[in-house]
Every structure is written in structure tokens, then in C-alpha cells.
Amino acid sequence: MVDFTDEGDEQSTSQQKIFEFLDRQNICQSIIRHDNAWQIPKTPISLGDFNWSPDLLDATKRVCFIHLSGDELSTVWSKRLIAASNRGYRVTFASPKDLLYSNPLLSSLNEIGCGLLPLDYDAEASAWVAGEYFPNAASYITGNDILLSSEDSRIILSNLYSKVLKAQKATEKGRTFEQLLGFIFSQVTFFRVISSNYKNSTEEIDIVLENHSQQFNHSPIVLVSAKNTSTPVGAPALTSLYSKMKNRFGMCQIGFLCSFKKIAGTVAKHRLRFSRTNDGVVALIDEKVLQQLQKTPDALDEHMRSLIIKAALD
Amino acid sequence: MKNKETKPARTEQKLLKIRMEDVSRNNENPRLHFPEPEIEKLIESIDEVGILVPISVFEKKPNSGKYIIIDGERRWICAGRLGLKEIPSIVMEKPNKISNLTTMFNIHKVREEWQDMPTAWGIQKLIERTGNDDTKFLSRSTGIHEKEIRKYQLALELPKRYQNLIDEKKIGLNFFWEIEVSIIRPLEKLRPKLFNEFGPKGIRDAFVDKKLSGVVTDNVDLRRMPSMIKFAADEATEPGGRSEFDTVIRKLIKDKNLSVQDAYEAYAEMNVELDKFIKQCASVVKKYDKLSLMTSDTKDKQRLKKALKDLHTIVSKRIGEV
Numbered sequence: 001m002v003d004f005t006d007e008g009d010e011q012s013t014s015q016q017k018i019f020e021f022l023d024r025q026n027i028c029q030s031i032i033r034h035d036n037a038w039q040i041p042k043t044p045i046s047l048g049d050f051n052w053s054p055d056l057l058d059a060t061k062r063v064c065f066i067h068l069s070g071d072e073l074s075t076v077w078s079k080r081l082i083a084a085s086n087r088g089y090r091v092t093f094a095s096p097k098d099l100l101y102s103n104p105l106l107s108s109l110n111e112i113g114c115g116l117l118p119l120d121y122d123a124e125a126s127a128w129v130a131g132e133y134f135p136n137a138a139s140y141i142t143g144n145d146i147l148l149s150s151e152d153s154r155i156i157l158s159n160l161y162s163k164v165l166k167a168q169k170a171t172e173k174g175r176t177f178e179q180l181l182g183f184i185f186s187q188v189t190f191f192r193v194i195s196s197n198y199k200n201s202t203e204e205i206d207i208v209l210e211n212h213s214q215q216f217n218h219s220p221i222v223l224v225s226a227k228n229t230s231t232p233v234g235a236p237a238l239t240s241l242y243s244k245m246k247n248r249f250g251m252c253q254i255g256f257l258c259s260f261k262k263i264a265g266t267v268a269k270h271r272l273r274f275s276r277t278n279d280g281v282v283a284l285i286d287e288k289v290l291q292q293l294q295k296t297p298d299a300l301d302e303h304m305r306s307l308i309i310k311a312a313l314d
Numbered sequence: 315m316k317n318k319e320t321k322p323a324r325t326e327q328k329l330l331k332i333r334m335e336d337v338s339r340n341n342e343n344p345r346l347h348f349p350e351p352e353i354e355k356l357i358e359s360i361d362e363v364g365i366l367v368p369i370s371v372f373e374k375k376p377n378s379g380k381y382i383i384i385d386g387e388r389r390w391i392c393a394g395r396l397g398l399k400e401i402p403s404i405v406m407e408k409p410n411k412i413s414n415l416t417t418m419f420n421i422h423k424v425r426e427e428w429q430d431m432p433t434a435w436g437i438q439k440l441i442e443r444t445g446n447d448d449t450k451f452l453s454r455s456t457g458i459h460e461k462e463i464r465k466y467q468l469a470l471e472l473p474k475r476y477q478n479l480i481d482e483k484k485i486g487l488n489f490f491w492e493i494e495v496s497i498i499r500p501l502e503k504l505r506p507k508l509f510n511e512f513g514p515k516g517i518r519d520a521f522v523d524k525k526l527s528g529v530v531t532d533n534v535d536l537r538r539m540p541s542m543i544k545f546a547a548d549e550a551t552e553p554g555g556r557s558e559f560d561t562v563i564r565k566l567i568k569d570k571n572l573s574v575q576d577a578y579e580a581y582a583e584m585n586v587e588l589d590k591f592i593k594q595c596a597s598v599v600k601k602y603d604k605l606s607l608m609t610s611d612t613k614d615k616q617r618l619k620k621a622l623k624d625l626h627t628i629v630s631k632r633i634g635e636v
Contacts (some may be wrong), residue, residue, distance in 0.1 A: 019350040042335070044397030047320070050361075051397025069350035076354075076361045253570060 003153035017069035017098070027066055027119065028055055030128045031094065038064065047083035054084070061088060064117070067095040071102030081112045092117050097131065100140065103152040109135035110156045138179055142186040142193050150298035153187050157294045164228065164260060175235070177228040177260050178206055181285075184293055185209055185224065188300045207242055211254065216308060219253035219280070235270040238282060245280050253280035254308060261287050268314065283307040329368060331400040332381055337371060337390060340383050342418045344438070347429055348388055350434055357392045365389055366400040381405065384414075385421050412443050419456035431481035433458075434469040465491050476522065483612065485525055491520050492536045500540050501563075504547035512567055520567045529573045538578045541586050549591070559585070598625070 032038045037058040039297075044051040045063070056064035063084055065077065081091050091114035100118050102104070109116065118131040118140070134140035138160055141148065148156065158182040167173040178196055186193045190213035198205040207224035211217070225241045227233045238257055245252045257263065263286045271282055285293075285307065293303055321491025325460055373379075379410045383390060384406060393401050409417060419436060423426055428436070440455060449467070453460045469480060469487055479485045501509040512520070524530040546559035562581040566572055578586070605618055 010375070021348040021350065023350075044399070047397075053395055053397045069354050069500055074354060074358060076358055 011017075017096075019096075021117075024055065024066055024068060027068075027094070027128055031056060031064065031130070034130065037062075040047070045084070047080060047087060050080065050083070052080040052084065054135075055094075061090060062092060063089045064092040064094055065114075067093060067105075069098060069099075071099065071103075072104045078108055078112065081114055085113055091115065092133075094119060094130075096121065100144075101146060103148050104304070105151045106137050106141055106146065106148065106154055110141075110159055116140045125175060136179075138183045139196075142179075142182040142196070145192050147187060147189065153297040156183060157297055161290075161294055167228075173228040173260075174226065175254040177258075178226045180290075181224060181226050181258055182207055184300065188298060188304050190301065191222065203244055203247070211238060213305075215305065216254060219251070221248055221251055221252040222254045222256065223248075224256045224258060226258050226260075228260040230261065232259065232264040233259040233267065234264045235266050238267050238270050241282060242280070245282075255282040256285055256307075258283050258290075259287070260290070271311070271314065281311045283309060283311040328405050330403050332371070332403045333400055334390075334394055334398060336379055337369075337381050337383060337401060337403070338380055339387055339390070340414070340418065342415045342439070343383070343387060343422060353388070353392060356388060357396060360389070360392050360398075361396055365393060365398075365402055368404045370406055371403045372406050374408075384409075384417060412440070413438050415443065419458065429481070429483075430466070430469060430487040431477055434466040434477075436485075437463070437466050438470050441596045468494055476518075479522075485522065486533070489525060489533050489536075490522075492533045493518055496536045496539045497521065497543075500580070504543055505550075505557075505560065505563070507554060508546075508563060511564070517567060518542075520570075523570055524573065527570065529571060532605070535574045538574050538582075539588040542578065542582045545582060545586050545589060 008182060011301065015061050028038075028040060032040075037060070038056040040055075041053055041057050044053040045057070054063040055066045064083060067077075069075070078140045081093070087089050091112065093109055093112075093114045094117040097118040100116065113136060113172060116134040116137060118134075120129045120131060121127075122129050132143070138156055140146075141156070157180070160176070160183055164173070164176040164180055167176045182193050182196050185191045185207065190211065192210040192212065193207060194210050195208040196206070198208050205223055206226040209222040209224065211219055211222050223241060223244055225237060225244075228235055241257055245255050257267070263284050267284065271284075283304075289303075289307070296303070367386075367389070369389050370384040371381035372384060373381055381403065386403075388611075390401060415436065419433075419440075424441065437452060437456065440452065444451075444455075446452070447467070449463050452458070452463045452467075456463070458466075465487055468491060469477065472480075472490060476485075476490065480487050480490070498509075498514050501517065502514075509517075521530060521536070530536070542559070542563060546557040546563060549559055550557035559582070562568050562577060566574065566577045602618060602622055609615060609618075
């Protein structure tokens with residue numbers, strides 16, 4: 001967490017709080033004090049048909065917009081953020097956390113593709129505190145357990161799916177697929193994404209979920225393995241996932257093996273072998289299932305339940 | 315105290331498009347109250363149709379090409395954020411130090427853009443520059459009502475820590491005003507001994523503490539105090555005299571956890587309300603006498619007598635019941 005001190009202002013993070021233009025100035029100064037690469041621009045940046053004076057910018061073409069009012073982003077700003085992004089600026093959207101809950105706003109931010117910097121006000125210290133920086137709205141939604149309306153969910157899913165399709169390099173393919181899956185699981189009411197890309201000294205786990213479902217309460221932890229490869233995902237990936245599930249002191253009895261493309265037929269055979277030794281159940285998500293999930297985001301809970309039960313019965 | 319010229323400057327004006335970087339804010343204009351939702355509305359409007367009303371500026375020094383805002387700081391802020399390179403401006407004659415300040419007051423205070431302490435400090439500057447602290451003069455110069463001027467003058471007399479509380483919006487100026495008119499002044503006038511025991515500072519500190527700790531939540535709570543103080547004064551019959559009720563007031567000032575409402579209900583309400591009732595009873599007879607003299611009409615007089623007789627019947631019954 002970043003800490004910056006701001007003297008003399010009484011602030012509140014209540015949703016009812018109406019910010020003043022002085023608050024904008026104070027927040028700017030706070031951000032600069034922490035990261036002095038930021039500066040207050042002396043001249044506006046040209047974005048073609050119009051100009052813009054971002055709240056902050058730096059020499060590496062980062063720009064920061066501070067949002068202090070409303071649960072939607074007005075077109076005045078959305079067009080500027082999009083234009084900046086199109087011209088190679090890396091846009092950071094900073095806002096008090098209380099304002100970063102609205103579905104329409106998060107949906108707009110996802111479309112723009114800007115990073116998010118949530119801000120909290122520490123009343124005791126009279127200071128603004130910046131939370132963790134999120135590279136995009138989807139990761140913010142995933143990391144903060146925000147449930148969206150099915151329409152907004154559909155839009156973001158479609159957007160994330162396209163990013164996976166467009167990814168070229170292996171790392172990008174993996175990263176975008178993990179983001180897509182993280183988002184999908186975050187919209188399941190009984191799952192909470194605890195960690196993406198979890199690493200300890202011996203293992204790497206793509207996604208770790210906390211399971212709150214009554215129906216499957218024998219598995220408080222759920223592990224997700226994400227593979228975006230051109231060849232079908234095979235048995236080694238399944239074995240690896242089972243091994244990670246076993247290393248969780250019996251707290252993980254459910255796993256998801258996810259492939260952006262296909263899962264090899266041999267995986268089903270191997271899964272049968274593991275079922276005899278009570279090592280837990282691994283549900284399979286491949287491109288067909290993904291397309292189905294994308295089409296009906298309002299039925300994610302039912303889909304997940306069906307996948308788990310199907311895995312137990314197969 | 316000498317009156318110095320406070321009228322705003324007015325003379326030839328010219329309309330120019332000035333580069334944004336050549337315009338600065340006016341230091342006599344303290345912090346603006348400019349809520350973000352209003353900023354956003356103005357920004358949307360300017361983005362849509364541009365700045366339709368030029369801002370007013372004066373040139374910092376002759377032929378310097380640098381300008382200071384007289385009116386239009388909000389438009390200038392919004393234009394800056396939108397990345398506009400120029401802003402339409404009416405250039406006016408440079409005001410003197412006093413008229414610059416009074417112009418700020420007349421434009422911005424009237425629009426309620428200033429908060430209390432910045433306004434009070436602005437008035438302080440005006441007093442220093444003109445050498446005149448007369449309320450009427452300050453009211454005329456600033457366009458602010460005399461009663462409000464008195465509140466700001468009170469704010470200027472408060473210790474710095476209380477000014478900060480007001481500036482930070484932790485306690486409103488009206489609360490301090492209420493302490494002054496509902497407690498300090500009545501005590502000074504009617505219970506001088508009690509007043510001297512604590513002094514205005516002690517009294518103010520006591521009630522500010524109650525406010526900060528939530529024992530007093532509403533300024534209206536303090537409006538019980540004048541009747542309580544008056545009751546004590548009536549009981550004592552003279553300003554230096556003793557009243558049992560002084561103990562209640564003393565307790566209220568000393569006890570951090572005692573609210574005005576609780577003190578009123580526990581110790582004063584019955585006495586104060588009874589006192590009011592007794593006065594109302596006495597006024598009934600006075601009213602009867604007055605009405606009797608007002609009319610010579612037999613019917614009216616009969617109605618009056620009947621009303622009094624009916625009252626007499628009810629009252630006699632009540633007395634019999636007690």
C-alpha cells in the first residue's frame with residue numbers, strides 16, 4: 001500500500017461525500033509525493049480533434065485521470081481517455097474506492113483499457129492512501145469480488161475473450177486467458193478469487209478460489225489451471241493439477257482444468273484413475289464450455305455446479 | 315477610522331483571447347467552494363459549446379501580457395482541464411488593493427462560493443487595508459449582511475484552533491455564534507458572577523468539547539440556555555444575587571457528559587415551564603380587562619363574561635381535584 005500524507009483536510013470515503021476541486025489538487029500532490037515521476041502538466045496534450053490536460057503525466061507517456069464524481073464516466077472524459085490510449089499513452093484511472101463499484105463505470109473503464117488506482121481515505125491519519133494498482137478494470141473486478149449485472153458481464157467477457165484471441169506471444173496468451181478465467185470465476189456468487197498466479201517455493205498455481213457454496217463445502221479451496229496452447233491439453237496438466245490439490249491439507253477437493261482450445265480425450269481416462277483414489281474431482285473447461293459461459297453469464301452459478309457434478313459422475 | 319476607497323474599478327474594457335498560461339488566479343480570492351458535480355456540468359457545457367461568457371481579468375503590470383482573474387476562475391479551471399489553449403477575456407483596469415478585495419467579495423460571496431473562515435480572513439484583510447472595522451461599513455463594502463459580518467468578526471476573535479475547526483468543517487461558525495448569543499452574552503448580563511467564574515473562554519471550551527464528543531449534536535440544543543439563565547436571574551431577583559439554579563448552570567458547564575437537553579429536562583424544564591404557565595395565567599386576566607375596555611357591545615361583553623365563567627368552573631374543578 002502506498003501512503004501519502006495530506007494535511008488539514010477532513011475527508012470521508014462515504015459514497016455521499018461530495019468532493020471539491022481542492023480535493024483533486026490534494027490528491028494530485030499526494031500521488032506526486034509518493035511517485036515523483038508524476039508531474040502536473042504545464043501544457044495540454046494534443047489528441048487530434050481536441051486537447052486534454054490530464055491531472056498528472058510523466059515522461060514515459062503515463063497519464064493519470066482522477067475521477068471524483070458520478071457513477072458513470074462522461075463522454076467528455078471517455079473520449080479523451082480513449083484518444084490518449086490510442087496515441088500510446090498509458091492511462092491510469094485514479095478514484096476513491098467508494099466510486100469504483102458502479103457497473104457502467106467499470107464497464108467503460110474495461111473498454112478503455114486503462115489501469116485502475118483505487119484511493120482510500122484514512123481519517124485518522126488525514127491522508128489519502130492508494131491501494132493496489134490494477135492493470136485493467138477486469139482485474140480490479142476480479143480482485144475485489146465485484147458482481148456485475150449480466151449485461152455488463154457479457155460485455156466484459158466478450159472484450160476479454162477478444163483479447164485472448166488477439167494475443168500473439170505465449171506469455172500474453174497465458175496472461176489474457178488467466179484474466180478471462182479470473183473474471184468468469186469472480187462472477188460466480190459462491191467463488192471468490194483469492195489469488196492469480198500464486199507462487200510459493202515449489203509451485204505455481206494459476207488461480208486460487210475460495211469456495212463458499214453449501215453444496216460443495218467439502219472443498220473450501222478450489223484450484224484452477226489455465227492452459228492456452230495450440231495443442232490440446234493433455235494428461236500431464238491433469239496430473240500436475242491433482243498434485244497441487246493434494247498438497248492442500250485436504251482442503252482442496254475441487255479443481256478446474258481449463259483450456260482455451262481443446263482438452264485431449266486421454267484426460268478423461270486419467271481422471272477416472274484419480275477418482276478411484278479419492279483425490280478430488282477436476283472439472284474440465286474447454287473452448288466449447290467457454291463459449292457457453294460467455295453466452296449466458298447470468299447462469300454462471302448453474303454452469304459451475306453442473307461442471308463439478310458432471311466431473312464427479314464421469 | 316478613516317474610510318478608504320472600496321468601490322471596484324470600472325473603466326475601459328477590451329475583449330481578448332488570452333493564452334491559458336498567461337492567466338493566473340487572484341490571490342484575494344480564497345479557496346473556492348466548487349463541488350465536483352458542478353465542475354463536471356460546467357466542463358460538459360464548455361466542451362459542447364465553448365466559453366460563452368468571457369472571464370474578467372486585469373493586466374498584472376502594464377504591457378506584461380500577464381493577467382489576473384477578477385471573475386471566472388471556475389471557467390478558467392474547467393478550460394484548463396479540457397486542454398483549451400486560449401480563453402476569451404474582458405480586460406478591465408487594474409483595481410487597487412482594496413477594490414480588488416471588495417470586488418472579490420461582491421462577486422463570490424454573493425454567489426456563496428466562499429466558506430466561512432476564508433470569508434472571515436478576507437474581511438480581516440479588508441479591515442487592515444481600510445483601517446475600518448465598522449460593521450455597517452464592512453457590510454456596504456462586501457455586500458454581506460450586517461448580521462453575517464458580526465459572525466465573521468466573532469470568528470476572527472476566536473483562537474486559532476477554533477478557526478481551524480471551522481475551516482476544516484468540524485464545527486460550523488453558527489455553533490460558535492450560538493454559544494455567544496445564547497450563553498456567553500446572557501450570562502455576562504444576567505449572571506455576572508457565574509460568567510466571571512468561568513470566563514468566555516472557559517464557557518466556549520466547555521461547549522466545544524461537548525460538540526466534539528457528540529454530547530451536543532445540534533445548535534438548536536443551545537437555545538434552551540437563555541431561558542435557563544433567565545430563570546436563574548428571575549430567581550435571584552438581582553444580577554449579583556444568588557439562585558439555586560446557578561448550580562444547574564455551573565454543572566452544565568463543568569460536566570462534559572451533561573447535555574443541555576438533559577440538564578433542561580432534569581432540572582429546569584418544570585421550573586421554566588411552570589414560570590411560563592404562571593405568566594400565561596396572569597395574562598388571561600389582563601387580556602380580559604383589555605377586551606372589556608375595547609368593546610361597549612353588550613353581546614361581546616356577555617360572551618367575554620361567559621368565557622371567564624366557564625374558565626372559572628373548570629379551574630375550580632381542577633383545584634378541587636388537587
